[in-house]
Amino acid sequence: MAKAALITGITGQDGYHLAEFLHGKGYEVYGIIRGQHNPKRARVEQEQPFVKLLEADITDTSSLIRAIETARPDEFYNLAAISHVGYSFKVPQLVADVTGKGVLNALEAIRLTGGEKTIRFYQASTSEMFGGLDYNRPGKGYDETALFHPRSPYGVAKLYGHWITKNYRESYGMHASCGILFNHEGERRGLEFVTRKISNAVARIHLGKQDHIELGNLDAKRDWGYAGDYVVGMWLMLQQDQPDDYVLATGETHTIGEFLDLAFKEVGINDWKPYVKQNPAFMRPAEVDILLGNPAKAEAKLGWRRKVDFPGMVKLMVQHDIGLESATSLD
Ligand code: NAP
Ligand code: G4F
Numbered sequence: 001m002a003k004a005a006l007i008t009g010i011t012g013q014d015g016y017h018l019a020e021f022l023h024g025k026g027y028e029v030y031g032i033i034r035g036q037h038n039p040k041r042a043r044v045e046q047e048q049p050f051v052k053l054l055e056a057d058i059t060d061t062s063s064l065i066r067a068i069e070t071a072r073p074d075e076f077y078n079l080a081a082i083s084h085v086g087y088s089f090k091v092p093q094l095v096a097d098v099t100g101k102g103v104l105n106a107l108e109a110i111r112l113t114g115g116e117k118t119i120r121f122y123q124a125s126t127s128e129m130f131g132g133l134d135y136n137r138p139g140k141g142y143d144e145t146a147l148f149h150p151r152s153p154y155g156v157a158k159l160y161g162h163w164i165t166k167n168y169r170e171s172y173g174m175h176a177s178c179g180i181l182f183n184h185e186g187e188r189r190g191l192e193f194v195t196r197k198i199s200n201a202v203a204r205i206h207l208g209k210q211d212h213i214e215l216g217n218l219d220a221k222r223d224w225g226y227a228g229d230y231v232v233g234m235w236l237m238l239q240q241d242q243p244d245d246y247v248l249a250t251g252e253t254h255t256i257g258e259f260l261d262l263a264f265k266e267v268g269i270n271d272w273k274p275y276v277k278q279n280p281a282f283m284r285p286a287e288v289d290i291l292l293g294n295p296a297k298a299e300a301k302l303g304w305r306r307k308v309d310f311p312g313m314v315k316l317m318v319q320h321d322i323g324l325e326s327a328t329s330l331d
Pocket of ligand 1: 008009010011012013014015032033034035038040056057058059078079080081082083084098124125126127180181182183184185190
């Protein structure tokens with residue numbers, strides 16, 4: 001019989017890639033969609049008609065219970081979050097409820113439906129929990145043993161989600177694993193994140209639809225991988241006999257300036273400086289200056305390997321956005 005998976009955050013970047021991947025593996029895929037009229041519903045229904053959408057909200061445990069009773073999942077992937085770090089400074093209490101306590105709601109819904117011994121649980125933890133302070137591991141990068149020091153309401157909420165997942169594993173014997181994922185991007189990335197904001201602006205500049213882009217801090221460094229590679233790691237975690245926590249990362253770190261270099265070169269522009277303006281509105285009250293992950297454990301124990309490299313990912317994103325922007329009229 002086909003396995004069933006229930007995904008929260010189905011309308012997000014990772015929800016899209018994970019649904020594709022699990023469908024390809026023969027899973028019955030259920031996705032939780034929130035809101036009384038979610039504008040992303042039509043996109044999922046059109047592009048991924050195999051996904052069975054269930055209306056629920058991560059802040060409403062009763063709705064999660066009903067979703068579990070309908071889907072009877074073997075695997076529960078908790079990807080739901082308010083995931084934008086900058087925005088989390090604007091709505092910190094909402095972020096605590098959704099990104100933090102939402103994880104507890106999901107775990108409790110599993111227990112209350114009697115699924116703690118049968119449903120395998122994935123929690124979307126993040127490199128933002130490390131925060132980039134005490135960056136004293138030259139050449140090694142953050143691994144599963146590194147100290148946490150979150151630098152945003154988002155990072156703090158995620159750390160709660162991380163520890164409550166570990167706590168439910170230890171307290172109730174749940175097969176609950178946390179993927180500590182470093183930044184992963186791609187053609188499905190939201191336009192509010194820096195990589196997609198750049199790839200989309202570069203495409204529009206190339207097509208004469210825009211003349212510049214406004215950004216915040218250009219010096220921050222991130223360990224950027226491709227989202228399609230990272231959802232494979234999520235699945236691998238839930239196929240192990242024992243639950244555990246794993247870092248997924250590339251082991252390379254690049255500045256936003258380096259991303260700009262490659263993206264603009266993709267459309268034949270060698271000097272991006274005339275096209276980029278700095279705008280303090282995009283600066284954050286506290287910044288994570290550098291993130292570099294060490295995926296050695298995931299590589300050794302899960303056999304996980306990322307396939308798309310940094311230049312390949314930038315190219316893929318810019319070319320995708322040129323296609324997208326060419327297909328829409330001048331605005
Ligand atoms: P994303 O594109 O921002 O998607 C977030 C998803 O959460 C959306 O489907 C959103 O639904 C849903 N959501 C928000 N509030 C909700 C609520 N109250 N109830 C139910 N669903 C809700 O994020 P992503 O990039 O796919 O990331 C997936 C997960 O991995 C997130 O938890 C993120 O924090 C974490 N993560 C991401 C990265 C990364 O680099 N992408 C790295 C580490 C960890 P709507 O569309 O309706 O808003
Ligand atoms: O693209 P970002 O918003 O991603 P950030 O903050 O690293 O968070 C992403 O990755 C985390 C994993 O480490 C996830 F947990 C999280 O959910 C999310 O997916 O910003 C990247 C860097 C930051 O240093 C930011 O200050 O880019 C800098 N930046 C500069 N100008 C900008 C901008 N970020 C955004 N979003 N918009 C700008 O205009």
